[in-house]
Amino acid sequence: MKKFSWRGLSIIIFICVTAFYLAPLAIPNLPGWWSNHVLKLGLDLKGGMQILLEVDTSELSAADARGAVDQNIKIIRERIDQFGVAEPSIQKLGENRIMVQLPGVSDFQAAENLIKQTAMLEFKVVANPDETRRVLDSIDANVNANLDRFPALKELAELDRELLEEADDEASSDLGIFSSLIRPGQMDYEVQFDSVRLVQELLGNADFVQMIPAGWQLALERANAENPRADRPIHVLSSAVELSGADIARARVEYGSATSTDPRIANKPYVSIEMKREGARKFERVTADNVGRRLAIVLDGVVYSAPNIQERIGGGRAQITGRFTTSEANELSIVLNTGNLIAPISPASTSIIGATLGSDSIRSGSTAGLIGLAIVMVFMLFYYKLSGLITDFALIFNVGFVLAMLTAFGGTLTLPGIAGIILTIGMAVDANVLVFERIREELDHGKTPRSAVDAGYKRATITVWDANITTLIAAAVLYQFGTGPIRGFAITLTIGIIGSMFCALVFVRSIFDTFIVTGTKKSLSI
Amino acid sequence: MRLFNNTNIPFVKYRKIAYVISLILIVAGLIGLFARGLNWSIDFTSGVAAKVNLTALDSSVEPIQIDELRNVLKNNGYPEAEIQHVGPVQDASFMIKIKSETADAEVSGNAKNEILSIITENFPKHVEGRDINQDVIEEIYEVGPKVGSELRTNAILAVVIALILMIIYIWFRFELLFGLMAIAALAHDVIIIVGIFALTGKEITIQIIAALLTIVGYSINDTIVIFDRIREDLKIRRKEPLDEVINFSLNETLSRTVITSGTTLITALSLYLFGGIVLNDFAFAICLGVIIGTYSSIYISSSLVIDLTHATKKEKRTAQKLSGRR
Numbered sequence: 001m002k003k004f005s006w007r008g009l010s011i012i013i014f015i016c017v018t019a020f021y022l023a024p025l026a027i028p029n030l031p032g033w034w035s036n037h038v039l040k041l042g043l044d045l046k047g048g049m050q051i052l053l054e055v056d057t058s059e060l061s062a063a064d065a066r067g068a069v070d071q072n073i074k075i076i077r078e079r080i081d082q083f084g085v086a087e088p089s090i091q092k093l094g095e096n097r098i099m100v101q102l103p104g105v106s107d108f109q110a111a112e113n114l115i116k117q118t119a120m121l122e123f124k125v126v127a128n129p130d131e132t133r134r135v136l137d138s139i140d141a142n143v144n145a146n147l148d149r150f151p152a153l154k155e156l157a158e159l160d161r162e163l164l165e166e167a168d169d170e171a172s173s174d175l176g177i178f179s180s181l182i183r184p185g186q187m188d189y190e191v192q193f194d195s196v197r198l199v200q201e202l203l204g205n206a207d208f209v210q211m212i213p214a215g216w217q218l219a220l221e222r223a224n225a226e227n228p229r230a231d232r233p234i235h236v237l238s239s240a241v242e243l244s245g246a247d248i249a250r251a252r253v254e255y256g257s258a259t260s261t262d263p264r265i266a267n268k269p270y271v272s273i274e275m276k277r278e279g280a281r282k283f284e285r286v287t288a289d290n291v292g293r294r295l296a297i298v299l300d301g302v303v304y305s306a307p308n309i310q311e312r313i314g315g316g317r318a319q320i321t322g323r324f325t326t327s328e329a330n331e332l333s334i335v336l337n338t339g340n341l342i343a344p345i346s347p348a349s350t351s352i353i354g355a356t357l358g359s360d361s362i363r364s365g366s367t368a369g370l371i372g373l374a375i376v377m378v379f380m381l382f383y384y385k386l387s388g389l390i391t392d393f394a395l396i397f398n399v400g401f402v403l404a405m406l407t408a409f410g411g412t413l414t415l416p417g418i419a420g421i422i423l424t425i426g427m428a429v430d431a432n433v434l435v436f437e438r439i440r441e442e443l444d445h446g447k448t449p450r451s452a453v454d455a456g457y458k459r460a461t462i463t464v465w466d467a468n469i470t471t472l473i474a475a476a477v478l479y480q481f482g483t484g485p486i487r488g489f490a491i492t493l494t495i496g497i498i499g500s501m502f503c504a505l506v507f508v509r510s511i512f513d514t515f516i517v518t519g520t521k522k523s524l525s526i
Numbered sequence: 527m528r529l530f531n532n533t534n535i536p537f538v539k540y541r542k543i544a545y546v547i548s549l550i551l552i553v554a555g556l557i558g559l560f561a562r563g564l565n566w567s568i569d570f571t572s573g574v575a576a577k578v579n580l581t582a583l584d585s586s587v588e589p590i591q592i593d594e595l596r597n598v599l600k601n602n603g604y605p606e607a608e609i610q611h612v613g614p615v616q617d618a619s620f621m622i623k624i625k626s627e628t629a630d631a632e633v634s635g636n637a638k639n640e641i642l643s644i645i646t647e648n649f650p651k652h653v654e655g656r657d658i659n660q661d662v663i664e665e666i667y668e669v670g671p672k673v674g675s676e677l678r679t680n681a682i683l684a685v686v687i688a689l690i691l692m693i694i695y696i697w698f699r700f701e702l703l704f705g706l707m708a709i710a711a712l713a714h715d716v717i718i719i720v721g722i723f724a725l726t727g728k729e730i731t732i733q734i735i736a737a738l739l740t741i742v743g744y745s746i747n748d749t750i751v752i753f754d755r756i757r758e759d760l761k762i763r764r765k766e767p768l769d770e771v772i773n774f775s776l777n778e779t780l781s782r783t784v785i786t787s788g789t790t791l792i793t794a795l796s797l798y799l800f801g802g803i804v805l806n807d808f809a810f811a812i813c814l815g816v817i818i819g820t821y822s823s824i825y826i827s828s829s830l831v832i833d834l835t836h837a838t839k840k841e842k843r844t845a846q847k848l849s850g851r852r
């Protein structure tokens with residue numbers, strides 16, 4: 001090219017940018033600043049987990065609500081970081097939703113539990129045996145008087161009556177129906193595995209909670225990780241919160257030495273906690289007032305452990321021991337460290353995609369793309385000959401351009417995104433077809449190649465714009481209303497349309513002008 | 527090589543036949559819509575969908591039959607579970623879907639964990655030695671009722687807003703009548719495709735909504751290319767009647783219409799045939815859309831313009847207005 005032209009410059013920029021962003025896909029040993037720009041795959045291609053969380057801000061003021069959502073995001077991010085996921089993404093969606101994406105996570109149940117935790121950590125005094133008996137008796141009496149409000153218990157009571165009539169045993173018939181679900185264990189009352197679900201449901205039932213005498217509450221101990229079918233202890237707790245998660249400064253996992261005299265920590269992991277100044281004072285007071293009683297560590301309404309208070313504890317240090325596995329101890333310390341979530345969160349939707357499905361999708365998606373591309377290219381070559389060949393080059397460039405731009409804007413390639421690229425291949429030739437058909441018409445009218453090309457482009461350009469803008473409108477709407485993968489589709493479609501217009505109106509045109517219709521040529525291969 | 531050289535197909539003359547065909551398709555679609563309703567996927571209704579692969583490592587273990595799985599789930603508290611076999615017969619891959627019946631009756635947040643434990647407890651041989659999270663689960667979706675109904679509103683809104691924006695664009699570029707008729711043709715495409723989905727009972731997923739919007743974009747693209755040509759020809763052939771000019775334009779653009787539809791259809795077909803199960807319905811919708819969209823651009827939108835201009839006796843005005851602009 002002898003003289004400077006904007007068109008030439010834009011083509012050079014176009015090619016350089018595309019090459020820059022595609023290079024990391026093809027060349028392995030690039031410097032870090034370069035290879036960092038590599039196309040990211042969406043969860044549906046990579047496998048992993050996505051949870052949409054809804055933050056319940058109904059009890060907060062508008063200003064607090066905004067802060068609460070951001071605070072929750074921070075806490076969730078910390079938890080996930082401690083869980084060790086590569087490239088997690090945590091985004092705020094709308095007013096009070098949080099989208100968490102964890103690519104490549106395999107133990108999705110643990111991840112889900114960790115995120116969902118509302119982490120209400122409380123320390124509460126455990127009732128002594130006399131108090132416990134009294135509370136249980138009064139629950140039984142209250143339940144008996146209102147049996148109609150608890151159909152599940154009523155059914156049990158009726159079943160009991162039938163069974164007992166046959167046995168003609170009067171001695172145990174005075175046992176209250178709720179008490180019949182729990183029985184004295186080694187240290188505490190315990191709930192048999194078969195009844196755990198019923199008891200859990202009752203504890204979550206507001207009607208049932210009213211049956212518990214004021215000032216007290218019931219809480220199950222957490223399930224035994226090694227033996228999930230074991231009986232679970234149930235505690236009667238004073239409902240006063242002595243200390244809360246906010247009083248904790250930090251928590252960490254430690255291991256008891258094998259020679260320790262305390263069987264609860266010997267050779268086992270436990271969590272050691274340090275209180276804040278104020279927390280330490282509260283802790284000292286509680287332990288002083290309740291020597292000989294037990295203090296329950298309650299996380300989200302579940303008792304983690306209930307150690308005996310042997311003496312007044314000053315200094316604000318304590319240990320939570322229990323039959324922890326290492327990972328449980330880790331999880332507990334994470335929860336203690338990251339503190340309370342201000343507003344409760346609940347999952348609004350969850351998706352889990354296995355790694356196998358993802359790689360299958362990539363394979364079949366690229367097969368479909370290559371086959372489609374090949375057929376379209378062969379067709380263009382046959383139908384428009386040399387001009388078709390130029391279009392084919394432009395087409396390959398266009399696909400490269402879509403991938404490059406997706407990388408440049410930090411987008412992710414999703415399965416619908418792949419579909420978008422494949423469809424773009426079909427639609428991208430449209431602009432060229434419009435122009436070529438126009439040029440053919442002009443040639444039929446007896447124009448020279450030079451003026452036919454000029455006239456063809458001039459007339460087709462308006463049409464190309466009109467036609468593509470409407471598709472862009474559809475893509476924009478799709479972007480606005482879609483989430484996740486669908487946005488990926490809208491983005492690839494948009495980039496594809498812009499790329500195809502550039503290819504047809506600038507790229508192919510330049511090749512025509514510079515190489516095909518040079519001055520004296522009498523014919524055009526189209 | 528040329529497929530259509532100086533064709534002169536009397537499209538306009540046969541437009542009444544096209545009307546009849548379209549009417550039949552639309553009525554069939556509407557009947558399907560009202561009689562059978564749409565099969566909204568979990569994305570929109572809320573519930574749980576889980577795809578699990580229960581092919582045993584040990585090849586001597588009898589593969590699970592779909593009825594066995596159905597009975598096991600039924601006896602464990604999920605009688606409403608829909609179960610489908612997915613993929614090749616020798617693979618014991620199943621899609622288990624549990625939809626919430628109403629928007630309020632939420633499927634328990636634990637349903638997916640429960641289903642997995644029911645499966646591991648009842649089919650120990652089939653999951654033995656395999657990592658549940660890695661190998662057995664292919665995908666799981668759990669959607670709460672709030673998100674589901676929101677998504678459905680958004681999906682319908684998206685299609686409607688896209689249509690309105692397009693009317694405005696065409697109104698601005700051509701004329702209101704053209705815009706309205708182009709949208710009538712689009713509505714025709716959408717109703718027929720949605721009707722086919724209702725009649726075949728195929729699920730309306732988020733991907734299908736994306737496909738519908740793509741079709742809307744694609745079909746309007748076709749229509750606009752033809753309208754563009756009509757506008758241009760009206761300027762050149764001022765003396766000729768509207769019918770003839772439009773028929774001429776249709777023939778002029780025919781080869782482009784067919785080639786572009788052809789290449790798009792080729793890629794959509796290759797997506798349908800080789801793109802894998804996940805994209806199957808999406809590709810199916812696009813294939814349908816390309817065919818119906820092309821048909822409606824040629825036969826419906828332009829024909830409607832002709833008949834409505836006749837009916838409103840605005841023939842001259844339309845021609846003047848269009849040729850007057852640029």
